Amino acid sequence: MRGIHQFVPMLHRHDAVGEHSRALRDGLHASGVPSVIYTEIPDPATMDETRHYLKYGSEAEAGDVLVYQFATDSEMAGWLAARPETIVVNYHGVTPPEYFAPWNNAITRLQVGAQQRLADLAPRAALGIADSEFISAELRDAGCTNIAVVSVAGIPAPAEPSPEALDRVRSRRLGAGAAWLSVGRWAPNKAHHQTLAALFVARATADPGATLTLVGSPTEPAYATALRRYAAVLGLADAVSFVSHVDDDELAAHYRAADVLVMLSDHEGFGVPLVEAMGHGLPVVAFDAGAVGEVLGGAGILLEEKHPRRVAEAVARLMAEPAERERLVGVGRDRLRAIGLDQSGKRLVEVLLTARTRRDQGMIQV
Amino acid sequence: MSDPDPIGDDLTVPGTGDGDPAPAPGGGTEDGRGSPGPDEAELLAAFDRLRPQGSLQWGFDDAMRRIARPETGSTVAPWDGLPDDLWERGRSALIGRRFAGDVTRVLADLLAADARTAAAAAAAGVNVATWDALRYLAARVDRLEGRLDPARLEAAELPTKAPDPVDWVGVIGSWLGPPDSAFPVVVGESGDGVLVGAVRAAGHRVLAVEPRGESAWASLTVPAAGGGPPAEVVLGEVLDHLGTIPDHSCAGVVLAGCVDRVELSAKVGLLGEALRVTRAGDPVVILTVDQSAWDEGLSPPARDLAPGRPLHPETWSLLLRRSGAVGAAWHRAASGTVHAVVARAGP
Numbered sequence: 001m002r003g004i005h006q007f008v009p010m011l012h013r014h015d016a017v018g019e020h021s022r023a024l025r026d027g028l029h030a031s032g033v034p035s036v037i038y039t040e041i042p043d044p045a046t047m048d049e050t051r052h053y054l055k056y057g058s059e060a061e062a063g064d065v066l067v068y069q070f071a072t073d074s075e076m077a078g079w080l081a082a083r084p085e086t087i088v089v090n091y092h093g094v095t096p097p098e099y100f101a102p103w104n105n106a107i108t109r110l111q112v113g114a115q116q117r118l119a120d121l122a123p124r125a126a127l128g129i130a131d132s133e134f135i136s137a138e139l140r141d142a143g144c145t146n147i148a149v150v151s152v153a154g155i156p157a158p159a160e161p162s163p164e165a166l167d168r169v170r171s172r173r174l175g176a177g178a179a180w181l182s183v184g185r186w187a188p189n190k191a192h193h194q195t196l197a198a199l200f201v202a203r204a205t206a207d208p209g210a211t212l213t214l215v216g217s218p219t220e221p222a223y224a225t226a227l228r229r230y231a232a233v234l235g236l237a238d239a240v241s242f243v244s245h246v247d248d249d250e251l252a253a254h255y256r257a258a259d260v261l262v263m264l265s266d267h268e269g270f271g272v273p274l275v276e277a278m279g280h281g282l283p284v285v286a287f288d289a290g291a292v293g294e295v296l297g298g299a300g301i302l303l304e305e306k307h308p309r310r311v312a313e314a315v316a317r318l319m320a321e322p323a324e325r326e327r328l329v330g331v332g333r334d335r336l337r338a339i340g341l342d343q344s345g346k347r348l349v350e351v352l353l354t355a356r357t358r359r360d361q362g363m364i365q366v
Numbered sequence: 367m368s369d370p371d372p373i374g375d376d377l378t379v380p381g382t383g384d385g386d387p388a389p390a391p392g393g394g395t396e397d398g399r400g401s402p403g404p405d406e407a408e409l410l411a412a413f414d415r416l417r418p419q420g421s422l423q424w425g426f427d428d429a430m431r432r433i434a435r436p437e438t439g440s441t442v443a444p445w446d447g448l449p450d451d452l453w454e455r456g457r458s459a460l461i462g463r464r465f466a467g468d469v470t471r472v473l474a475d476l477l478a479a480d481a482r483t484a485a486a487a488a489a490a491g492v493n494v495a496t497w498d499a500l501r502y503l504a505a506r507v508d509r510l511e512g513r514l515d516p517a518r519l520e521a522a523e524l525p526t527k528a529p530d531p532v533d534w535v536g537v538i539g540s541w542l543g544p545p546d547s548a549f550p551v552v553v554g555e556s557g558d559g560v561l562v563g564a565v566r567a568a569g570h571r572v573l574a575v576e577p578r579g580e581s582a583w584a585s586l587t588v589p590a591a592g593g594g595p596p597a598e599v600v601l602g603e604v605l606d607h608l609g610t611i612p613d614h615s616c617a618g619v620v621l622a623g624c625v626d627r628v629e630l631s632a633k634v635g636l637l638g639e640a641l642r643v644t645r646a647g648d649p650v651v652i653l654t655v656d657q658s659a660w661d662e663g664l665s666p667p668a669r670d671l672a673p674g675r676p677l678h679p680e681t682w683s684l685l686l687r688r689s690g691a692v693g694a695a696w697h698r699a700a701s702g703t704v705h706a707v708v709a710r711a712g713p
Contacts, residue, residue: 100506101419102414102417102419103418103419105427105428129484145527193410193413194410196413197406197409197410197413200579200583201406201409202410204580204583204587217566222417222418226413226416226417226418229412229416229520230416232519232520232522232523232576233412233520233521233577233579233601234409234580235522235523235578235580236521236579237522237523237580307402307403307406308400308402308406308409308410309403309406363514
């Protein structure tokens with residue numbers, strides 16, 4: 001029976017692309033469509049739900065649709081480009097290599113390779129699916145002509161943290177001032193160092209007790225090391241927490257315990273922390289880059305520039321105006337409903353089934 | 367692959383696609399793009415200087431990454447079998463010679479292939495051995511570097527007390543030559559800015575270097591008294607920044623704080639860099655805390671973890687002479703606990 005199968009370089013749990021792929025597979029199964037996730041590199045935690053992509057050759061059925069979850073470089077992209085089946089590229093964005101160049105030459109080359117893979121595969125795709133309008137432009141520039149924009153699936157609905165997790169996070173609060181929160185990989189494009197600089201200025205000016213919790217993981221170890229050194233140079237070692245390996249419960253507690261989410265990324269394909277903050281009623285101060293403005297849509301203070309003083313002022317204003325905070329939190333809830341993340345999985349299935357029907361009717365060339 | 371009815375146009379998810387464009391920012395947009403102020407720019411530049419690119423470590427790591435594992439697979443084409451026209455060649459008396467010729471050629475190809483395979487395997491073994499040796503060398507260097515600075519503390523985490531230059535504020539200008547705006551005087555560490563003010567008061571342009579964010583920010587944001595051009599402030603380590611200054615481009619270097627807390631090789635490095643950047647005949651001034659007063663001014667962590675301690679002024683004089691300075695002179699602390707050692711850069 002013909003299916004809609006996914007190809008993911010690696011399938012991880014608690015990873016945006018991993019959860020997205022699993023949600024899409026579950027949605028396809030619920031619609032009665034056979035769907036297998038094929039990977040290039042197995043993850044022991046998900047091995048029981050994946051197969052190696054080279055096995056697909058012996059399992060192929062006429063009429064299959066192959067969905068490639070594109071977020072990084074992989075040999076699978078070249079292999080897929082040569083397959084006769086209908087190809088769909090589900091594009092999550094590739095961080096431009098220039099952000100990594102001063103930090104890690106290997107990752108830089110990987111990102112350059114990913115851009116090249118996209119250029120090779122996009123023109124071959126019958127359909128592209130992008131997480132946001134922002135990255136749909138990258139897909140279009142790479143040569144994909146049919147593009148749908150559907151938000152990422154698999155983001156869990158915001159849940160109340162357990163009292164224990166909330167107590168634990170609150171007990172670790174480092175100061176009496178505003179509690180800033182920043183969530184995201186510790187990678188150069190996330191610009192956490194600019195958040196540190198802004199916190200430094202805030203403490204030197206309006207809010208000496210302000211603190212920052214950085215929840216993430218050291219995607220680029222040299223950058224993560226520099227962040228810690230920078231915090232020390234600025235005398236912020238006692239005002240900044242670096243927190244990694246959090247589960248959903250503890251992450252929710254961080255959102256609930258914070259006063260503001262500060263997000264100064266230079267390149268965001270979607271910005272999952274934005275919608276998580278909306279779900280937890282946390283106001284946002286963010287730099288208008290990538291898909292941030294598109295996703296935030298008025299549910300926070302959007303900065304057109306992010307000089308440290310300007311960021312510090314924006315947070316101070318937010319803290320000084322409770323009514324404005326409440327208004328933004330309300331806008332965030334509405335915005336979250338409008339984005340409809342809980343419907344993303346269903347929308348993805350609809351898009352893929354529609355594409356398959358159009359392919360069968362000869363409306364899409366493959 | 368083209369489609370006159372682009373499927374994407376009618377498949378956008380609410381709120382993020384064409385069908386429901388993102389609402390205009392209602393939460394307030396900060397208008398106007400522009401450059402950050404010099405204080406903010408320096409704050410951010412200090413982070414950029416932590417990038418590893420360009421450092422020895424970065425260069426070594428990058429070289430290691432570029433050493434690809436050797437290709438161990440054989441590139442020799444397989445033998446393609448007996449010639450297709452063997453039987454058409456006839457059973458003449460020549461066939462044996464012709465067949466023997468074919469066999470010889472095939473055997474020669476096989477032998478050559480074997481030789482190439484053996485050579486490739488040998489080369490691969492050598493490359494793997496080289497690779498292993500480099501990895502072990504890298505690990506040993508990492509371990510040795512770790513021993514140099516096991517605590518890995520930044521200056522801002524090591525609250526050594528800034529030396530009180532009270533005895534020298536009034537005279538430091540007399541040690542310097544005539545002001546020339548093309549040749550700044552480096553003051554590092556600049557601390558609370560008292561020395562910077564004294565040098566500026568003597569009419570000199572000042573390049574201040576301070577490794578503690580809070581002190582640097584104070585210098586950047588508080589207007590200096592005394593008029594004249596404001597000091598240029600760099601947030602960073604003095605030794606690192608001296609390394610970026612061209613030869614003989616300064617009218618003097620005043621070193622304080624860093625000379626006491628860093629370990630011996632860095633002390634010597636500071637002297638070498640200070641003399642390198644200073645014009646011949648201009649002064650290098652070392653303000654060093656009296657050894658007996660050192661411990662009293664330290665916090666317990668600094669006392670335990672500071673990698674260095676003050677040298678005696680006579681030791682500084684010796685090191686200055688050994689580094690090529692001339693006329694090294696020890697000026698004893700009068701009321702305070704800070705001695706001055708002044709020498710002139712040699713020709």
